[in-house]
Amino acid sequence: MKRNEIADKYKWKLEDMVPSDQEWEKLYDRIAASEEKVKSFEGKLSDKKVLLDCLKFNEELNELIEKLFCYARMRRDQDANEQKYVAYTDKAMGLINKVGTAGSYLDSEIASLDDKFLEKVIADPDFSDFDFMLKEIMRSKKHILSDKEEKLLSMSYGATGNYSEIFSMINNVEVPFPTVKTKDGDVKLTHGTYAVLAQGKDREVRKAAFDGLYSAFKSLINTICMTYAGSVKKDNFYAKARGYGDCLEKSLFADNVPVAVYENLIKAVDENADKLHRYIALRKKALKYDELHMYDLSVPIVDGASLSLSYEEAFELVIKGLAPLGKEYEGLLKQARDCGWIDVMENEGKRSGAYSWGCYGVHPYVLLNYSGTTHDIFTIAHELGHAMHSYYSDANNSQSKAGYQIFVAEVASTVNEVFLLKYLISTVTDSQLKKYLLSYYIDMFRTTLFRQTMFAEFEKIAHDMDLAGTPLTVDSLSNAYYELNKKYYGEAIVHDDNIRYEWARIPHFYNAFYVYKYATGITSAVNIVNGILTDPENGLKRYKRFLSAGGSDSPYNILKNAGVDLATSLPYEVAMKEFADTLALLEKEI
Numbered sequence: 001m002k003r004n005e006i007a008d009k010y011k012w013k014l015e016d017m018v019p020s021d022q023e024w025e026k027l028y029d030r031i032a033a034s035e036e037k038v039k040s041f042e043g044k045l046s047d048k049k050v051l052l053d054c055l056k057f058n059e060e061l062n063e064l065i066e067k068l069f070c071y072a073r074m075r076r077d078q079d080a081n082e083q084k085y086v087a088y089t090d091k092a093m094g095l096i097n098k099v100g101t102a103g104s105y106l107d108s109e110i111a112s113l114d115d116k117f118l119e120k121v122i123a124d125p126d127f128s129d130f131d132f133m134l135k136e137i138m139r140s141k142k143h144i145l146s147d148k149e150e151k152l153l154s155m156s157y158g159a160t161g162n163y164s165e166i167f168s169m170i171n172n173v174e175v176p177f178p179t180v181k182t183k184d185g186d187v188k189l190t191h192g193t194y195a196v197l198a199q200g201k202d203r204e205v206r207k208a209a210f211d212g213l214y215s216a217f218k219s220l221i222n223t224i225c226m227t228y229a230g231s232v233k234k235d236n237f238y239a240k241a242r243g244y245g246d247c248l249e250k251s252l253f254a255d256n257v258p259v260a261v262y263e264n265l266i267k268a269v270d271e272n273a274d275k276l277h278r279y280i281a282l283r284k285k286a287l288k289y290d291e292l293h294m295y296d297l298s299v300p301i302v303d304g305a306s307l308s309l310s311y312e313e314a315f316e317l318v319i320k321g322l323a324p325l326g327k328e329y330e331g332l333l334k335q336a337r338d339c340g341w342i343d344v345m346e347n348e349g350k351r352s353g354a355y356s357w358g359c360y361g362v363h364p365y366v367l368l369n370y371s372g373t374t375h376d377i378f379t380i381a382h383e384l385g386h387a388m389h390s391y392y393s394d395a396n397n398s399q400s401k402a403g404y405q406i407f408v409a410e411v412a413s414t415v416n417e418v419f420l421l422k423y424l425i426s427t428v429t430d431s432q433l434k435k436y437l438l439s440y441y442i443d444m445f446r447t448t449l450f451r452q453t454m455f456a457e458f459e460k461i462a463h464d465m466d467l468a469g470t471p472l473t474v475d476s477l478s479n480a481y482y483e484l485n486k487k488y489y490g491e492a493i494v495h496d497d498n499i500r501y502e503w504a505r506i507p508h509f510y511n512a513f514y515v516y517k518y519a520t521g522i523t524s525a526v527n528i529v530n531g532i533l534t535d536p537e538n539g540l541k542r543y544k545r546f547l548s549a550g551g552s553d554s555p556y557n558i559l560k561n562a563g564v565d566l567a568t569s570l571p572y573e574v575a576m577k578e579f580a581d582t583l584a585l586l587e588k589e590i
Ligand SMILES: [Zn+2]
Pocket: 382, 386, 410, 413
């Protein structure tokens, strides 16, 4: 369908952000003219008044820049056939880079200021919008080295190997994927087709896809091993060079998350592995197999159950599911639906998938491609979770403090999915559908909490091995991975030998100690939902505090203030209990 054939009520109102293209052009000129002013503060920030002027000026400028880029990009996303907005997006990017370069001195000049001066500034109420940002710069000073050392380090970056790029080249270009025979003809394996075949009904095809994928990676395993080993060594080198205990400490320092969070997550999931084993045994029973294999993990265990709803019906359902979040939240959901926040339908040239995005000072936007599947209904709830988080963050903070960090970015979206799931599970009467929803929820835990924690544990083992001087070889890495696979999935499944090479196909491992955030995200969400359901008044108060905090504090503190202290074992126990309770419901149905 062409965009002009879609009713206006299904389209977002980008004119709320920038009224017209003429206004966009004016905005562009205004930002372009500010480049000199950005530069004018350089070298003068030790003067308190100049520093304040500079921070305020930059804050306003950032607000304009966000608008400039968002508008162009969202116009492009709604229909890439409109060449004008492809050009606008490029033009905006170019200008942002130029202005960014002009202001690139800012953080390092502030970091070079005297500590006593910075402390005084931070305590000054005039700087209250910027205190957190200044504290973060001060905190980072601990790991900034002498000028000479910094120069040497910055020279080294280009020379110490870009392992993530090398892996990406191997993974996306060089892996010799075979073709797999299916009932509908030969299918060339790719990352995309593998994901589809792995969920398919035909078990022989699943097995062939699994073996085909891993043989392909195995044929390059020595090269991949050297690449990953190089990446780990590089991680450990920069961690040591900057005076961190290890790379884990360095990675978590960036988000100001205590190492105890990582350790408690792994400990709790390890201690509760028996619950995942129970689910694996149930999966084997549901599929009626004598032996369950690794290639039987993704196939749905429930047949032909789905909710198929119009957008209007789906939205009503989402509103009902999110009722525990209160009337104010409900009002905002309706506002999102009725006031042009959401671009609902698919059209020619529209970006695929879904997202929530926007800029400070304007309501958030949501892009959907609603086609009526069950997954689409959950996408509405998910993306509106992001949108409401942004709404509350913007409404309660200055621009400098509004943006929330990645560590907490998936909490609000998952909270919404969990509420919707729990509502549906407790209300649907069709038993197939109930089973489907229960396994949907359980798979969220399996793929996000268990699997990502297994990855997190593997990364820690690999980095620790290198620190201890144990060579990272195909055998040492693959054996470590194979043992983890056994520990997590237990004895009800056959640990096909090829699974020992799975570590070799995970791109996230080149961004060390990142994936644990998926696991802490779902853990936090489940705890928040649990808190609201057991004590609605206080639970909601705490959740609103979380939504309203934006990026005004470290993400760990923000969650702690919302009642979820991830450095203790409690939140993980709560999440594990929820998993076990849901599993018990599914066990009853099968
Ligand atoms: Zn999301």
